[in-house]
Amino acid sequence: MEIKKYDVIILGSGISSLFLANNLDVDLNVLILNSGQNRETNSYLAQGGIAAAVGVEDDWAHHFEDTMIAGHGQNNKELVELMVKSGPSVICDLVELGVSFDKNETGEFALGLEGAHSFPRIMKAGDHSGEAVMDALWRNLKNKPCLTFSEHTLAYRVDSYQEGFLVQTLSTQIEDSNEPCLGTFFCSKIVFATGGISKLYHRTSNKSIGYDGLALAIDLGLKLSHLSWIQFHPTVFYNLVGHQEGFLVSEAVRGESGMLLNQRGERFMNRYHPKLELAPRDVVSAAMIKEINGQEKPYLYLDVRHIGQKKMMQKFSKITSYCNQAGIQLDRDLIPVAPGAHYTMGGIDVDQQGRTSLENAYAIGECAHTGVHGKNRLASNSLLEALVFSKLTAKEINKMKRGYENRVQVHLEHTRKIPHYNIKISELSSWMDKNMAINKNYEQINLMKLQIDALIQNPEAYVAINVDDIRTNNALKALQRMIDETLEENMYEFK
Numbered sequence: 001m002e003i004k005k006y007d008v009i010i011l012g013s014g015i016s017s018l019f020l021a022n023n024l025d026v027d028l029n030v031l032i033l034n035s036g037q038n039r040e041t042n043s044y045l046a047q048g049g050i051a052a053a054v055g056v057e058d059d060w061a062h063h064f065e066d067t068m069i070a071g072h073g074q075n076n077k078e079l080v081e082l083m084v085k086s087g088p089s090v091i092c093d094l095v096e097l098g099v100s101f102d103k104n105e106t107g108e109f110a111l112g113l114e115g116a117h118s119f120p121r122i123m124k125a126g127d128h129s130g131e132a133v134m135d136a137l138w139r140n141l142k143n144k145p146c147l148t149f150s151e152h153t154l155a156y157r158v159d160s161y162q163e164g165f166l167v168q169t170l171s172t173q174i175e176d177s178n179e180p181c182l183g184t185f186f187c188s189k190i191v192f193a194t195g196g197i198s199k200l201y202h203r204t205s206n207k208s209i210g211y212d213g214l215a216l217a218i219d220l221g222l223k224l225s226h227l228s229w230i231q232f233h234p235t236v237f238y239n240l241v242g243h244q245e246g247f248l249v250s251e252a253v254r255g256e257s258g259m260l261l262n263q264r265g266e267r268f269m270n271r272y273h274p275k276l277e278l279a280p281r282d283v284v285s286a287a288m289i290k291e292i293n294g295q296e297k298p299y300l301y302l303d304v305r306h307i308g309q310k311k312m313m314q315k316f317s318k319i320t321s322y323c324n325q326a327g328i329q330l331d332r333d334l335i336p337v338a339p340g341a342h343y344t345m346g347g348i349d350v351d352q353q354g355r356t357s358l359e360n361a362y363a364i365g366e367c368a369h370t371g372v373h374g375k376n377r378l379a380s381n382s383l384l385e386a387l388v389f390s391k392l393t394a395k396e397i398n399k400m401k402r403g404y405e406n407r408v409q410v411h412l413e414h415t416r417k418i419p420h421y422n423i424k425i426s427e428l429s430s431w432m433d434k435n436m437a438i439n440k441n442y443e444q445i446n447l448m449k450l451q452i453d454a455l456i457q458n459p460e461a462y463v464a465i466n467v468d469d470i471r472t473n474n475a476l477k478a479l480q481r482m483i484d485e486t487l488e489e490n491m492y493e494f495k
Contacts, residue, residue, distance in 0.1 A: 003166075003184050003185065003186045004185060004186070005029075005164075005185075005186040005187065005188075006029045006030060006031045006148075006185060006186070006187045006188075007028045007029045007030065007187065007188050007189065007400065008024065008028055008029075008030045008031070008187060008188070008189045008190070008191060008397060009030075009031045009032075009033065009165070009167055009185060009187040009189075009190050009191070010030065010031070010032045010033070010190075010191045010193055011033055011155050011190070011191065011192050011193060011194050011213055011216070012032075012033075012034060012041075012192070012193035012194040012195060012213065012365070012367075013032050013034040013038045013041060013149070013193075014041040014042060014043035014044075014134075014193060014195060014208075014365055014366075014386070015041075015043035015046075015130065015133060015134060015137070015365070015383055015386045015387065015390075016043075016193045016364040016365030016366075016368075016386035016387070016389075016390040017032060017191070017193035017364070017365070017390070018134065018137035018138065018141065019137060019386065019387050019390045019391060019394075020191065020193070020364060020390040020391075020393055020394050020397075021137075021141055021144065021147060022097070022137055022140055022141060022394075023390070023391050023394035023395070023398075024394050024397060024398060025398045026144060026145065026146065027146060027402065028146060028397075028398070028400075029146045030144070030146060030147045030148070031148045031149075031150065031185060031187070032147070032148070032149050032150070033150050033153045033155055033167075033169065034149070034150070034151050034152075034153065035152065035153065035154040035155075035172050035208075035209065035212060036151070036152065036172065036208065037151050037152070038138075038149060038151055039134065039138075040207060040208065041134070041195075041207070041208050042130075042195055042205075042206055042207055042208050042210075042366070043130050043133075043134055043365075043383070043386070044130050044131055044134045045130055045131075045205075045207060045248070046129055046130025046131075046133075046382075046383060047127040047128065047129060047130065047248060047250035047252070047316075047318065047319070048112070048114060048122060048124065048127075048129060048250045048251055048252050048379060048380045049101075049112060049122040049123050049124030049125070049129040049252070049380050049383070050087075050090075050091065050094075050122070050123045050124075050129065050133075050380055050383045050384050050387070051063065051087065051114075051117070051121050051122055051123075051378065051379070051380040051381050051384050052087030052088055052090070052091045052121060052123055052384060053084060053087055053088065053119075053121055054087070054088050054091060054109060054111070054121065054123070055111050055119055055120060055121055057119060058119040058120075058121050060081070060084045060085045060087070062118050062119055063084040063087065063121065064080055064081055064084050065118070066116055066117050066118050066378055067080050067083075067084065067372070067373075067374075067378045067381060068080060068374070069116065069280070070116045070280045070281075070373075070374070070376050070377065070378040071345075071372075071373055071374020071375055071376055071377070071378070072374055072375045072376060073374065074374040074375045075371060075372055075373065075374035076370060076371030076372055079352055079370050079371055079372050080372045082352060082388070083370075083372050083381075083384060083385055083388045083389075084384075086388045087384055087388070090384070090387040090388055090391065091123055093387075093391070094133060094136065094387075097136045097137065097139075097140050098136040098139065098140070099125065099132055099133050099136045100125060100132065101123050101124065101125055101132075102124050102125060102126065109123060110124075111123065112124050112252045112255055113252075113255040113278070114251045114252055114254075114255045114278070114379035114380055115251050115254065115255075115275070115277070115278045115279060115280060115281055115284065115379045116275065116278065116279065116280040116281070116378055116379065117278075117378070117379065120255075122252065122255075122379075122380050124252065126315065126316070126317055126318070127250050127252065127315070127316040127317065127318045127319050128317075128318050129383075130383070133383070150169075150183075152171055152172045152173045153169045153170075153171060153172070153183065154169060154170050154171075154172050154212065154467060154470065155167050155168070155169050155212075155213075155216060156168060156169065156170050156212075156216075156465070156470045157216070157219070158190065158216050158219070158220055160220060160358060160361075163186075163188070164186055164187050164188040164189070164190075164360065165186065165187050165189075165190045165360070165361070166184065166185075166186055167184070167185045167186070167187065167190070168182065168183070168184055169182065169183040169184070169185070170182055170183075170465060170466075170467060170470065171183075172467050180464070180465050180466065182465075188360060188400060189360045189361075189362065189397055189400060190360070190361050190362070191354070191361075191362045191363070191364060191393070191397075192213050192216070192217060192348060192356075192361070192362065192363040192364070192367050192368070193213075193363070193364050193365045193367065193390075194210050194212060194213020194214065194216075194365075194367045195208050195209075195210030195213065195344075195365065195366045195367055196210045196230075196343055196344025196347065196366040196367060197210050197211045197214055197227060197230075197344050197478050197482065198210070198230060198341035198342055198343065198344060199211060200341075200428065200429060200432050200475060200478060200479060200482070201230075201340070201341035201429055201432045201433055201436075201437070202426070202429035202430050202432065202433045203236065203246070203338070203339075203340045203341065203433050203437075204236075204246050204340050204341040204342065205233055205236050205246045205247075205248045205340050205341070205342045206246065206341070206342070207246070209471065209474075210344070210366065210367060211474050211475055211477075211478035212470075212471065212474045213367050214227070214347065214348070214367060214474075214477075214478050214481075215473070215474035215475075215477040215478050216474075217348050217356075217363070217367075218477050218478070218481060219477070220358065220361065221357075221358065222348050222349075222356045222357055222358055222361060222363075223348070223349045223356070223357040224346065224347060224348055224349060224369065224481065225346050225347075225349050225369050225485075226345060226346025226347075226369060226375075226485065227344065227346045227347070227478070227481055227482040227485050228346065228482055228485045228486040228489055229344070229345035229346045229375055229376075230341055230342075230343070230344055230345070231281055231282065231341075231342050231343040231344075231345060231376060231377050232281070232282070232285040232339040232340060232341055232342060232437065232438055233248060233251075233281060233285070233339060233340055233342035233343075234251075234260075234281060234284040234285045234288055234337070234339050235248070235249040235250075235251070235253070235254070235260075235302055235335075235337040235339075236248055236249070236337060236338060236339065236340030236342075237249055237322070237323075237326075237335065237336065237337060238298070238299035238336040238337055238338045239326065239336075240299075240336055241326075246340060247322055248342075249302060249319055249335060249337055250316065250319060251281075251379045251380075252315075252316070253302065253304060253312075253316060253319065254277040254278060254302075255278065256304075256307055256311075256315060257306065257307060258277065258302050258303065258304045258307065259276075259277060259302070259303045260277050260284075260288065260300055260301070260302060260303075260337075261300065261301040261302075261303050261334065262291045262294075262295060262300055262301075263295040263296065263297050263300070264295070265301075267303075268287065268291055269284065269287060271287075272284075272286075272287040273287070280376055280378070281342075281376060281377070281379065282375075282376040285339040285438055286438055288300055288338065288339055289339060289437075289438050289439060292338065298338060299336045299337060299338040300336075300337055300338060301334035301335060301336060301337065302334065302335040302337045303334055303335075304330050304335065305330065305331060305332065305333075305334070307330070308330070308331055309329060309330045309331045312330050323335055339437075339438065341432075341437070343366065343373075343377055343382060344366055344367075345369075345373045345374070345375060345376070345377055346369050346485075347363065347366065347367045347368050347369040348363035348367055348368050348369060349369050350362070350363050350364075350368045350369065350370055350389075352370070352389065352392055353392050353393055353395070353396040354368065354389055354390070354392065354393030354396065355396065362393050362396075362397070364386065364389055364390045364393050365385075365386045365390065366382065366386070368389070370385060370389055372385055373385070416464065416465055417462040417463065417464065417465070418462065418463065418465050418466075418469050418470060418473060419456075419459035419461075419462060419463075419469070419473060420459055420460050420461045420462065420463040420469050420472075421455055421456075421459055421460060421469075421472055421473075421476065422460045423455065423472065423476075424472075425471065425472055425475050428475055428476075428479060431444075431448065432479075435448070436482075436483075436486065440486065440490075442487070442490055445483055445486060445487060446487065448483060449480075449483045449484070449487065452476060452479060452480050452483065453480065455476065456476055456477075456480060
């Protein structure tokens with residue numbers, strides 16, 4: 001069977017994917033696959049901004065120290081230093097690409113302050129920084145003649161060959177035909193940019209389903225680490241009347257003096273950390289859960305009444321509009337919030353060039369484990385990591401040999417039947433919220449390990465390929481690995 005061949009296939013279309021594509025040589029034939037719409041990514045929803053030591057009093061050494069403290073010293077020191085030193089450079093790259101960051105009255109960058117940072121160093125564009133960066137990257141990619149995008153295309157199988165990788169895909173759009181819309185592509189190099197696994201939780205700020213990519217990485221035999229290291233963002237909006245959409249109330253709001261209150265109206269963070277609401281995220285989230293467990297309501301409040309509706313609209317228009325639509329007037333009302341799964345610190349093990357344990361396979365962004373975040377990510381370091389290491393990965397890929405034929409001959413049999421399990425992802429997510437959130441229930445995790453292992457070994461049936469069953473398979477694979485690592489880590493800490 002003759003199949004179209006690309007030099008590079010990128011799985012995912014977030015900020016790491018697009019910055020990589022912007023830095024790849026123009027003569028490389030590149031395909032970007034996204035299982036949803038190209039703008040339906042966690043990067044596009046990012047509010048806070050990008051941490052970079054560009055202030056007069058700030059420098060890379062302060063940024064390095066803050067990152068190490070937040071990560072509990074379990075960071076990769078060499079790569080942390082590389083990342084924070086590269087911050088000003090990638091900011092310059094973005095400005096050249098047309099990103100308009102906030103400026104003050106004197107024309108200097110208006111740097112924001114967020115949790116666990118010792119200086120204001122957050123480069124931002126209002127409370128829609130991710131959108132501003134992503135739009136600029138999309139605009140510049142229009143000038144790439146050899147770049148192809150494919151939306152609503154789920155990669156469900158990747159096979160490794162000596163010449164490269166065979167990628168089988170399925171359309172995620174509902175088709176009139178009963179037959180699934182399948183696709184097949186071949187590439188010399190493949191890049192995972194599929195995000196983290198927080199979507200396994202019911203209460204999460206994540207929109208995109210990152211565990212699809214990590215399940216592919218598991219099947220491909222790539223080395224992964226620390227999938228159990230999940231960060232819970234303290235202030236995810238708690239909807240009192242409807243569906244929990246996972247809307248994030250940016251940490252920058254607390255940087256503008258937003259205060260956390262419990263059900264009794266008490267400001268409580270003074271009992272937990274000297275930096276109060278601007279303590280590291282894991283400290284704030286753990287404190288919030290402790291307060292919630294001591295009261296009737298399953299949420300707390302963020303108080304911005306002293307900031308006022310007008311100033312909030314000026315600085316945080318997206319957040320203010322969302323609250324107003326929910327019936328909350330920020331001059332008089334409190335914002336209901338509670339922690340939610342937000343970011344995966346672990347993932348596919350990579351070096352500074354994004355190289356995985358398998359030759360010609362790379363990983364960037366949240367799905368990659370560079371080690372720069374340690375056990376807890378410093379606020380606004382996620383976009384910084386994505387930018388710095390995707391640029392380095394592009395430089396590595398640009399070294400590849402040219403002149404391959406654009407079509408290859410392979411023996412292909414499409415996967416037509418996949419396991420069906422009598423369980424819903426929503427059931428797994430509810431269980432995750434109860435047992436694998438901030439306070440873990442190791443007795444229940446041990447029981448679930450036995451159930452998941454038995455379930456995977458004994459599917460209820462084999463059914464025609466479809467998106468729902470693919471995603472259930474992927475969720476089970478990711479959860480199985482996550483449970484194993486959680487139990488191993490607990491056993492190590494117990495010893």
